[in-house]
Amino acid sequence: METIKKYLPTILLVAGAVSLLIAVVVTIVTLANWDNVFFGIMYLLAAFLFVALGGLVMYLAMISATVTRHFFLYDKNLGKNIKPSELTFEIVNKRMTYFMTRMASSERQVWTANIVGSDDERFGKNDVYRPLMAYKMIYDLTEHNSPAYWQLFAKADVAIISSICDALSDNDDAQLGATLVFLREHHAGNLDKISHFFMDNRAYMQKQMVRYVQANVDSMYLE
Numbered sequence: 001m002e003t004i005k006k007y008l009p010t011i012l013l014v015a016g017a018v019s020l021l022i023a024v025v026v027t028i029v030t031l032a033n034w035d036n037v038f039f040g041i042m043y044l045l046a047a048f049l050f051v052a053l054g055g056l057v058m059y060l061a062m063i064s065a066t067v068t069r070h071f072f073l074y075d076k077n078l079g080k081n082i083k084p085s086e087l088t089f090e091i092v093n094k095r096m097t098y099f100m101t102r103m104a105s106s107e108r109q110v111w112t113a114n115i116v117g118s119d120d121e122r123f124g125k126n127d128v129y130r131p132l133m134a135y136k137m138i139y140d141l142t143e144h145n146s147p148a149y150w151q152l153f154a155k156a157d158v159a160i161i162s163s164i165c166d167a168l169s170d171n172d173d174a175q176l177g178a179t180l181v182f183l184r185e186h187h188a189g190n191l192d193k194i195s196h197f198f199m200d201n202r203a204y205m206q207k208q209m210v211r212y213v214q215a216n217v218d219s220m221y222l223e
Contacts, residue, residue, distance in 0.1 A: 019054030023047040071095060071221035072213050084214045089206040092213050096136045099129065110137050111152040117163025127170070128219045134167035135209045138180075142202045150195050154188040171212055176201075 030043040072095050073081040102122060104110045116133050123129045141149045153161075161184045165177030179197070187193045213220065 016054045016057035019050045019057060023050035023054060026050065070217070071099075073217065084217045087210055087214060089210050092132075092209050093136075093139070093206075096132055096209070100133070100136060100140075103133065107140055108152060111156050111160065114157065114160045114163055116167055117159065124221060125219055128216050130167045131171040131173075132209060132212055134164045135205050135212070137164065138198065139202070139205045139209070142198050142205075145195065145199065147191055150191045150198075153184065153198075154191060154194060156184065158184065171208070173208065 024047075026043055026047040030040055030047070034040050068081075070081045072087060072092060073084065075082050100107070100110070103115055103120070104113070110116065110133075116130060116137065123133070138153075141153060161181055165174070165181050168174065168177035168180075183194055183197060
């Protein structure tokens with residue numbers, strides 16, 4: 001099925017060209033052997049229908065060749081969607097940064113308002129973007145790696161941490177979520193412990209974000 005889809009534009013283009021060629025041949029043969037007016041008109045009518053058919057098929061070829069831009073996979077420089085296996089963390093992170101600007105007015109807002117726990121249709125079908133947002137929230141703290149940002153986690157409402165935990169559980173990552181809840185409840189005043197945990201798991205969160213997109217790529221937005 002994927003092979004047919006891949007070559008469909010070429011197949012349609014060839015079919016359209018063949019139809020136009022048949023129309024030209026029929027027209028030439030008919031005009032060169034104009035013996036019977038009735039049959040001549042019928043042949044020319046058939047040629048016209050082949051022209052119409054060829055034009056329609058070639059139009060469909062153009063439409064099918066148009067690239068449907070995937071939220072994560074589309075490479076504007078290449079003008080096509082890359083393979084999921086070619087995804088890098090840099091691509092996923094950049095797209096999620098854009099996604100976050102659509103969800104909140106600032107990085108800090110996601111830690112003061114329970115956006116990740118909200119019923120927002122922008123999370124996509126079956127809330128597919130919710131676990132990614134949870135990872136992104138945590139990862140962005142490591143990007144800054146400063147007391148002011150660790151305080152965002154330490155002082156976050158318990159409901160926000162709980163929502164992050166639930167989102168991570170949706171990706172079968174309940175252990176990470178449980179650790180976050182434990183840190184918030186028992187070590188909110190120990191920023192060193194908090195920062196060490198997040199920084200030590202920075203690479204893990206990068207891998208999880210890429211793996212999650214690859215596993216759910218068919219449910220992500222098309223643009």
